Amino acid sequence: MILDPVKTEERESARTETIVTGRPRRTRPGGLPQESKGYRVYLGFNAVALVVISAVTLYPFATLIAQSFSSSGAIKAGLVNLLPVGFNLDTYHAVTNDQHFWRSYGNTVMYTVVGTLVAMVLTTLLAYVMSKEHLRGRNVLIGIAVFTMFFNGGIIPNYVLISSLELKNTMWAVILPGAMSVFNLLVMKSFFENLPRELEEAARIDGLGWWGIFWRIAMPLSKPVIATMTLFYSVQFWNDWFSAFLYLDQTDLYPLSLHLRNLIAGATTTTAESAAAVGTTSAAIKDNVKAVTMVLAIIPILCVYPFVQRHFVSGVMLGAVKG
Amino acid sequence: MTTVTRTLRRKARVPWSNTLRHDGVLYAMALVPIAYLVLFRYVPMIGNVIAFRKFRPGGNILGEEWVGLRYISMFINDPTFWHVFSNTAILGGLTLLVCFPLPIVLALMLNEVRKKAFKGVVQSITYLPHFLSIVIVAGIVMQLLSLEGTVNQIITAMGGEKIPFLQRPEWFRTIYVGSEVWQTVGWGTILYLAALTTIDESLYEAARIDGAGRLRQTWHVTLPGIRPTMITLLILNIGTFLNVGFEKVLLLYMPLTYETADVISTYLYRVGLVSNNLSYAAAIGLFQACIGLVMVLSANLISRRTVGASLW
Numbered sequence: 001m002i003l004d005p006v007k008t009e010e011r012e013s014a015r016t017e018t019i020v021t022g023r024p025r026r027t028r029p030g031g032l033p034q035e036s037k038g039y040r041v042y043l044g045f046n047a048v049a050l051v052v053i054s055a056v057t058l059y060p061f062a063t064l065i066a067q068s069f070s071s072s073g074a075i076k077a078g079l080v081n082l083l084p085v086g087f088n089l090d091t092y093h094a095v096t097n098d099q100h101f102w103r104s105y106g107n108t109v110m111y112t113v114v115g116t117l118v119a120m121v122l123t124t125l126l127a128y129v130m131s132k133e134h135l136r137g138r139n140v141l142i143g144i145a146v147f148t149m150f151f152n153g154g155i156i157p158n159y160v161l162i163s164s165l166e167l168k169n170t171m172w173a174v175i176l177p178g179a180m181s182v183f184n185l186l187v188m189k190s191f192f193e194n195l196p197r198e199l200e201e202a203a204r205i206d207g208l209g210w211w212g213i214f215w216r217i218a219m220p221l222s223k224p225v226i227a228t229m230t231l232f233y234s235v236q237f238w239n240d241w242f243s244a245f246l247y248l249d250q251t252d253l254y255p256l257s258l259h260l261r262n263l264i265a266g267a268t269t270t271t272a273e274s275a276a277a278v279g280t281t282s283a284a285i286k287d288n289v290k291a292v293t294m295v296l297a298i299i300p301i302l303c304v305y306p307f308v309q310r311h312f313v314s315g316v317m318l319g320a321v322k323g
Numbered sequence: 324m325t326t327v328t329r330t331l332r333r334k335a336r337v338p339w340s341n342t343l344r345h346d347g348v349l350y351a352m353a354l355v356p357i358a359y360l361v362l363f364r365y366v367p368m369i370g371n372v373i374a375f376r377k378f379r380p381g382g383n384i385l386g387e388e389w390v391g392l393r394y395i396s397m398f399i400n401d402p403t404f405w406h407v408f409s410n411t412a413i414l415g416g417l418t419l420l421v422c423f424p425l426p427i428v429l430a431l432m433l434n435e436v437r438k439k440a441f442k443g444v445v446q447s448i449t450y451l452p453h454f455l456s457i458v459i460v461a462g463i464v465m466q467l468l469s470l471e472g473t474v475n476q477i478i479t480a481m482g483g484e485k486i487p488f489l490q491r492p493e494w495f496r497t498i499y500v501g502s503e504v505w506q507t508v509g510w511g512t513i514l515y516l517a518a519l520t521t522i523d524e525s526l527y528e529a530a531r532i533d534g535a536g537r538l539r540q541t542w543h544v545t546l547p548g549i550r551p552t553m554i555t556l557l558i559l560n561i562g563t564f565l566n567v568g569f570e571k572v573l574l575l576y577m578p579l580t581y582e583t584a585d586v587i588s589t590y591l592y593r594v595g596l597v598s599n600n601l602s603y604a605a606a607i608g609l610f611q612a613c614i615g616l617v618m619v620l621s622a623n624l625i626s627r628r629t630v631g632a633s634l635w
Contacts, residue, residue, distance in 0.1 A: 036536065036537070038536075038537075039536075039537045042435075042537070043435060043437075046432055046435050046436070047436065047441070049432065050432060050433070050436065050441075050445045051445075053429070053445070053449065054444070054445050054448040054449065056505075057448050057449050057451070057452065057505065057509065058448055059473075060463045060466075060467060060505070061451075063466065063467070063473060064463060064466065067466065075471055076471055077471070078470075078471035078472075078475065078476050078479070080471075081473060081476065121355075122355065122356045122359055123356070125352045125353065125355065125356050126352075126353055126356035126357065128352065129349045129350075129352050129353040130353075132346075132349060135346055135349055136339075136342050136346070141353060141357065144357065144360060144361075144365075145360060148360060148364040148365075150562070150615070150616055150619050150620075151368065151612055151615070151616050152364065152367070152368070152612060153364065153365075153366070153367020153368045153369075153370055153371060153612075154367065154371065154591075154605065154608030154609065154611070154612055155588065155591065155592060155595065155596070155604075155608060156370075156373070156591065156595045156596075156601050156604045156605040156608050157366075157367035157368070157369075157370030157371050157373070157605060157608075158363075158367045158370075159595070159596060159601075160367075160370055160373065160378075160384050160601065161362075161363070161366055161367050161370060161384065163380075164384045176359075176363060177363060179359065179363070180356065180359060180360065180363075209348055210346070210348035210349050210352070211348050211352070214352070235454055238456070239454075239455070239456035239457070239458075240456075241456060241457070241458050241570075242570050246596070257456050257458045258458075260456075260458050260459070260462065261458045261461075261574065264458065264461065264462045264465060264574075265574075287466060287469070287471070290462060290466070291466065294459050294462050294463070297456070297459060298455065298459060301454050301455070305447075305451065305454060306447070309447060309450060312450075312454075313450075313513055316513050316514070317513070317514075317517055
């Protein structure tokens with residue numbers, strides 16, 4: 001995939017750097033003092049518009065948090081916006097005392113860790129092999145991988161496959177369908193292609209085989225891309241609910257996302273405990289219970305987000321520029 | 324190039340036995356990942372033959388006996404199929420129409436910001452929704468649009484009647500596209516912002532000398548500068564526009580809104596996995612995948628012919 005016909009090495013690195021560090025572009029010739037009045041008015045308008053856009057983007061998070069601390073009566077009365085009404089921590093207590101919640105949380109952690117590990121092994125190995133330009137049949141390998149981006153089997157054959165492999169109601173049904181993303185594969189491949197060849201050649205002369213070169217030379221040099229890909233896969237597995245929805249029937253295997261989905265859809269009895277604890281007797285689950293569960297599901301992502309955001313951005317860049 | 328590479332080059336023309344001796348380890352490393360792709364990507368593709376075969380759950384994964392085009396003609400004569408087909412096209416088309424240009428606008432706006440801290444904060448905030456699970460996005464949408472939610476609070480404050488948005492078919496498309504905007508527009512700016520930094524400064528200078536104001540500079544320099552990125556993303560979006568966010572529809576729709584909300588994938592999901600009519604659902608899925616492939620290929624072809632940009 002070619003996003004930019006101008007492909008000079010310096011440009012690419014300069015571009016990536018700029019985006020990663022969020023550095024604004026060089027100022028246009030002439031500089032600020034010569035700008036027309038109209039343009040300065042526009043700049044003011046622009047800044048205001050961006051503030052509004054950011055506020056609108058954040059608003060749903062703010063209400064969610066406000067609801068999580070509010071009493072269900074206040075939510076039902078439509079009083080809760082940005083600030084909690086009837087502040088209390090009871091819902092948090094109720095939700096965190098619910099064993100289904102913790103079991104699903106634990107499942108999600110396990111699926112994320114194991115899934116990411118499996119995906120990283122598969123992706124790294126294939127990407128490394130695909131990056132070797134001299135390799136016979138390299139184009140065949142690339143073709144096999146890339147074709148799956150444009151044509152996929154579809155839900156039904158996948159379901160039939162997972163069923164007939166007897167993976168239903170196992171962890172592997174959640175992990176294996178998403179255990180390799182061709183996009184991530186191509187990102188890693190292009191990273192490996194840019195590794196300095198001299199080092200590998202020197203290692204080869206020193207008698208190292210391909211495996212040794214891969215493990216002792218390429219891997220230590222690839223920490224940034226490994227970190228980025230690990231993050232991509234972790235978020236993917238953390239957020240995934242659909243394979244669990246399709247392939248898991250036993251509630252004690254449910255990941256958090258599926259637990260949450262059932263809460264939201266009101267299609268569960270597993271959460272009756274937490275609902276009962278905050279004073280609900282009917283099957284309807286109170287909005288504050290949903291809000292608390294959502295907040296607790298978002299928190300891990302929010303905690304790592306500030307640190308990982310730039311890795312994600314650089315990952316996307318790498319994929320797009322070289323693909 | 325050093326001697327090693329040259330040796331490798333020469334070896335590429337020698338018999339396979341030598342290649343294997345030299346690169347055997349590399350092939351061995353690719354073995355498990357390729358086996359994975361074959362089993363979990365290609366076997367399902369082949370599994371689509373059940374669209375032409377009678378399938379018994381628990382029986383042969385590839386079906387029991389040939390039935391020809393029975394399932395194909397079944398969906399061609401199924402009015403519900405054509406209904407969900409047009410729903411899919413409308414929903415996909417609307418999403419493309421709204422969600423394709425907005426990241427460009429936002430990127431241009433961000434590009435004018437001089438204070439890098441401010442720009443960084445706006446970027447961080449607008450990227451954030453991209454990282455949320457679709458389940459949480461659906462949950463947020465439901466909370467905001469519930470009878471007690473923010474939107475209805477505003478409506479009642481202005482003296483209007485509460486609207487049960489999620490139960491109204493006429494609102495589904497707006498809700499779907501709106502939440503898509505919220506989740507994807509910020510993240511969509513990344514590639515454009517990257518492309519913007521590559522535009523040659525001297526082009527702006529030349530434009531200024533020719534007396535072009537800011538607006539004309541944007542029109543004549545900035546937009547042409549990011550055109551390749553725009554075209555590539557457009558091709559990708561056109562190619563995948565029938566794969567509308569199946570999971571989000573599944574989470575947000577309900578029988579009351581099927582009229583506008585039901586799309587091909589949700590329909591085939593219900594036919595196949597809820598009503599257990601796997602062969603029929605596979606036929607629909609195969610049809611959808613083929614259309615997707617044809618659309619990517621033709622969008623790419625058209626763009627190569629007309630503007631010289633192509634994905635491969």
